[in-house]
Amino acid sequence: MIAAAASMSALGLGLGYLLGAAARKFHVETPPIVEEIAKILPGTNCGACGFPGCNGLAEAMAEGNAPVTACTPGGRDVALALAEIVTVEAGADAGPIAEIEPMVAFVFEDHCTGCQKCFKRCPTDAIVGGAKQIHTVVMDACIGCDACIEVCPTEAIVSRVKPKTLKTWYWDKPQPGLVAASAETAA
Amino acid sequence: MRLPSIATLFHPLQSFSIRGGIHPETHKHLTSECEIETMPMPALIRLPLQQHIGAEAEPIVKRDDLVLKGQLIAKARGPLSANIHAPTSGRVIAVGHFVAPHASGLPVPTITIRPDGEDKWGPHLPRLRPENAAPEEIAAQVAAAGIVGMGGATFPSAVKLNLRAKYDLTTLIINGAECEPYLTCDDRLMRERAEEIADGIGIMARALGVKQVFVAIESNKPQAIEAMTRYNRALGYTFKIHVVPTQYPMGSEKHLVKMITGQETPARALTADLGVVVHNIATAHAVHLAVRYGEPLIARTVTVSGHGIRRPANLRVLIGTPVSEIIAHCGGFTEEPDRLLLGGPMMGMPIQNPRVPVVKGTNGILALTAAETPEAKTMPCIRCGRCVQGCPVGLTPFELNARIHAGDLEGAAKVGLMDCLACGCCSYNCPANLPLVQSFQFAKGKLSERQSRKHQQEETKRLAAARKAREEAIAEAKKQMMLKRKAEMAAKKKAEEAAAAAAMPPPATATAIQGEATP
Numbered sequence: 001m002i003a004a005a006a007s008m009s010a011l012g013l014g015l016g017y018l019l020g021a022a023a024r025k026f027h028v029e030t031p032p033i034v035e036e037i038a039k040i041l042p043g044t045n046c047g048a049c050g051f052p053g054c055n056g057l058a059e060a061m062a063e064g065n066a067p068v069t070a071c072t073p074g075g076r077d078v079a080l081a082l083a084e085i086v087t088v089e090a091g092a093d094a095g096p097i098a099e100i101e102p103m104v105a106f107v108f109e110d111h112c113t114g115c116q117k118c119f120k121r122c123p124t125d126a127i128v129g130g131a132k133q134i135h136t137v138v139m140d141a142c143i144g145c146d147a148c149i150e151v152c153p154t155e156a157i158v159s160r161v162k163p164k165t166l167k168t169w170y171w172d173k174p175q176p177g178l179v180a181a182s183a184e185t186a187a
Numbered sequence: 188m189r190l191p192s193i194a195t196l197f198h199p200l201q202s203f204s205i206r207g208g209i210h211p212e213t214h215k216h217l218t219s220e221c222e223i224e225t226m227p228m229p230a231l232i233r234l235p236l237q238q239h240i241g242a243e244a245e246p247i248v249k250r251d252d253l254v255l256k257g258q259l260i261a262k263a264r265g266p267l268s269a270n271i272h273a274p275t276s277g278r279v280i281a282v283g284h285f286v287a288p289h290a291s292g293l294p295v296p297t298i299t300i301r302p303d304g305e306d307k308w309g310p311h312l313p314r315l316r317p318e319n320a321a322p323e324e325i326a327a328q329v330a331a332a333g334i335v336g337m338g339g340a341t342f343p344s345a346v347k348l349n350l351r352a353k354y355d356l357t358t359l360i361i362n363g364a365e366c367e368p369y370l371t372c373d374d375r376l377m378r379e380r381a382e383e384i385a386d387g388i389g390i391m392a393r394a395l396g397v398k399q400v401f402v403a404i405e406s407n408k409p410q411a412i413e414a415m416t417r418y419n420r421a422l423g424y425t426f427k428i429h430v431v432p433t434q435y436p437m438g439s440e441k442h443l444v445k446m447i448t449g450q451e452t453p454a455r456a457l458t459a460d461l462g463v464v465v466h467n468i469a470t471a472h473a474v475h476l477a478v479r480y481g482e483p484l485i486a487r488t489v490t491v492s493g494h495g496i497r498r499p500a501n502l503r504v505l506i507g508t509p510v511s512e513i514i515a516h517c518g519g520f521t522e523e524p525d526r527l528l529l530g531g532p533m534m535g536m537p538i539q540n541p542r543v544p545v546v547k548g549t550n551g552i553l554a555l556t557a558a559e560t561p562e563a564k565t566m567p568c569i570r571c572g573r574c575v576q577g578c579p580v581g582l583t584p585f586e587l588n589a590r591i592h593a594g595d596l597e598g599a600a601k602v603g604l605m606d607c608l609a610c611g612c613c614s615y616n617c618p619a620n621l622p623l624v625q626s627f628q629f630a631k632g633k634l635s636e637r638q639s640r641k642h643q644q645e646e647t648k649r650l651a652a653a654r655k656a657r658e659e660a661i662a663e664a665k666k667q668m669m670l671k672r673k674a675e676m677a678a679k680k681k682a683e684e685a686a687a688a689a690a691m692p693p694p695a696t697a698t699a700i701q702g703e704a705t706p
Contacts, residue, residue: 040643044352044651077641124650143647166237168639169291170632173591174622 010064033085034062040081044123046145048072061086073143075102102162103136103144111156118148120158139163203449205442207579208434209612211368211533213407217492217499223379225503226516232300232507233313234260234271237334240342241267246298252279255309255532257483259465260298263330269343269547270333270405274485274505276309277302287542288510288529290536299545300507304352311481317390317422322351325478327395332477333547334484338362338373338438338467339530341548344474347466349392350459357462359397360447361388361471363404363411364431367531369470370551373468375501377404377411380472381418387475389421395464400426401447402468407433433532436579436610440465445546452567454606469550489545491517504545510552511541524554532559533611566619574613574623580606584613584623591630596637599630 037058045053049070051060060066061082068082105118105127114132126142129135137148139162149157198496237243244261253262254262254273261271277300285297315328330345350356365373377384392400402419404412412430431437431446441452443465450461458465469488476482485506492499497518504513510529514520528535529549545552574584582603590599613623 010444042651044647045655073647074644075640077637077644123654124647125654126647126650140643141647141650164291164293166287166289166291168294168636169289169293170636171290171625171628173629174625 001050001144031062034058036085037082040074040078040085042074042078042143044145046073046075046123046143046147048143048145050149062186072103073145099120103146103159104142104162105144105146105148105157106160107135107137108156108158108176109134110138111154113154113156115153117151117153121147193325203446204272204432205437205445206581206610207612208436208442209577209615210433211435211615213368213433214492214591215369215371215407217369217494218490218501219374221371221500223372223374223375223488223501225504226505226508226513228275228302228304228306228524229505229508229512230301231280231509232274232277232302232505232672233319233509233544234274234298234300234507235285235287235544235546236261236271236296236298238271238341238506238548240340241265241269243296244268244271244372246282246296248282248298249277250278250282253277254279254300254630255307259483260300262476263333263343266338267346269330269335272485273309274298274304275300275302276307286540288538288546288549288615288646290538292539299551312477312483314481314667315478317393317478320393320478322348322394322396325390328476328478329394332473332481332483332650334470334473334477335547336467337469337487337547337550339534339548339550340440343628344466344470347464348391350464351394351396354459355399355462356395356459356464358448358464359388359392359395360443360463360465361400361402361426361468362438362440362443362465363402363408363415363468363673364410364443365468366405366433366435366438367533367535367551368435369492369553370490370531372490372501374408374411376488377408377468378414381411383470384468385415385418385421385426386479387471387626388426388471390474390478391466391471392424392635393422397464400424402426403429403431403437403443405429405437406434421615435612436608439579439608439610439663442579449623454603484547487545487547487549488512489549490551491553492551493524493528493553493555494559495520495522495527495556497521506547507544509542509544510538513545513552514541514554520554521551522556525557525560526553526555528553528555533615541572546582561614562620568619568621571618573616573618576617577612579612580608580612582607584627587630588621588623588626591626596630596634600634604630604634620692649675663700668704 020125038055041058043054047053049057049066051057051066057070061068061070068086069079071078113136114129114134116131119127119129119135122146124141126136126138126145127135127148139184144159146159149159199676202358220519225614236246242264245264246261248254248260255276256273258273259270260273263270279298280301281299283297284294285299286292287295294302312328312331315324319324324347326345335341336344363377363684388400402415404415412428416428419428427445436442437446440458444458444461444463445451448461448463452458452461473484485504487506489502489504490500491513496514497520500517527538527541530536530551532553532555535551535553568585570585586602587599587604607627609624609628610626614625617623
């Protein structure tokens, strides 16, 4: 009995020491760029980019496998901030950064069965509702990552452009050149 | 040292001036001789819940409720909000959404009332004797009546009347400049209701506890100046009638303060920092009605003008009257108007749908024909500087415009985009017809959108972190539970073993005893 315990402990300690030594010896330094990228990313681990969480994307981006525009919930601001620290080799020249309209999830209440699957999946707790009760989306908290759409068994959730309100509406950019051209052709 | 202008020789008070500004054709002759007439009862009344700056009011009526004139139907939500009252008696036929009286035409929460035609008053607000009332009581009465700034800014007036707690106020300026072309509703109100306005001014001066009161009127309204000079005292205050030059944008709060006191309000500061509060003429009138008669704000004076209107007029209309009914009352259009505006031609809102209602801040309805609207043909900017001369806040619009069109909004903000009043002097002055102020409106909206998205991103980050922490806590709790249960199981087993062990020996001893006993 004592011999067995002693041999197992000795084995454990020895292997543990070996593992520890190996970790020290073959330690791989995480490039600081990964951490910097991860800091800029929203950090919600929503998976909209197709990589395993924000850290996954940060690593892929540092290696040059993902464009700076990969984070859709982050939108233009995140892309611009990333383009500043991720240099050209990481794909900053992946075309002009498009202005992405912010999207939000919308629940069709007729189809919602109150299964709570979306509710559990939402990375920002933007979906509210109880079991067997119609769920709804808090628009200001929704990042449009579409995670809930994938899990909904009744396809009751769709992604929509975030509706404008009087507070968020603003005038379109005037196009003086176009006006001049049309006026001239009319004349 | 400041050199006095020649104008001071004629008007000793006029020793200050404002920067920039323009002198557009006023077109006020269209309606300046039209007496204020009362508009007949409209078929429908639509009251948006947001007719003021701040939080939306909260509806307290349901569909099919019967309401009386002056009844509270939506309650102010929070300190920066305003009550909304039923303008006439009738039935609430919907509490839903309707097109906003706004350039966007977006749907906004609206209460729709079908008037029963009896116009039956419900209980009035309790009357107040301002001579004996405390300033707080006056402000509370003004808040209860749902009065907001009626010059167009729609800032809740009661909040402004309560400023004495925070600022050392010395001066009240009553804004009767009405610098926007076409509009004459304030002019007519001063000419016809000077006594009531004077009383309202006195009440406001008392609530604010100021030392001096000025009434600023542009020099192109001689009859209004005369009327207000006749009624220049109330509640122990004597107002100084200050004739200001006819110049757009004289009616801007900060410019009026500069013109009268010579002090410039710092960027993004309030005039209250200088000890000055500015209220509109129409607001003074509404305050008079609210305090003396307990009447909430349910009607206002509106100028209906422009060459597209067959019979331009000044009307007293119920808040919530559809614009289309008002235009029909004024004889309809002479020709299909090029633009339909709410407010003045310089800063008003173009609307697409004429069924939108008049709200508390609507001072004009203008139907402008193609001849009255600016030419659309634009030419390149040659940096002539006319926009710089015209800008009343001293910006360089051509530079702002160039930066915005190059996509450098932050750079535009750095050179003062956020101080732009959107008065439109630059676009008016531009010989190349460039849409300068329109670009600034766009850029301001874009910047505030970016700001709010940034804010939202930070908030969602916080939410995600909170969720993660919660999930970890749950996992930890589960783990602890498992360990506890394991420990419990082990303890139970041990106890059982111990019990078994304890149970075993007695028979042995018993046999031993037996064995001992047998021999």
